[in-house]
């Protein structure tokens with residue numbers, strides 16, 4: 177996944193998790209099956225979002241793993257290059 181795409185997807189998934197968590201909190205009765213569903217859905221989305229950040233959240237220049245920190249860092253701590261290279265494909269290590 178490209179660096180820019182990873183950023184967008186991660187933020188979208190995490191915001192989705194937050195939205196579901198808030199929605200479940202306010203719109204359903206605590207302890208009801210809908211409430212539990214929203215809790216599980218939010219947790220699953222949270223895990224998926226962190227998974228995406230974990231696998232693809234790396235420097236497009238040197239491959240340094242940044243995890244969730246790629247959302248706030250502008251420059252790679254390892255190679256010092258700016259992290260705005262949207263066109264570059266980042267190959268995750270485990271899929272090589």
Ligand SMILES: [Zn+2]
Nearest residue numbers: 235238252255
């Ligand atoms: Zn780097």
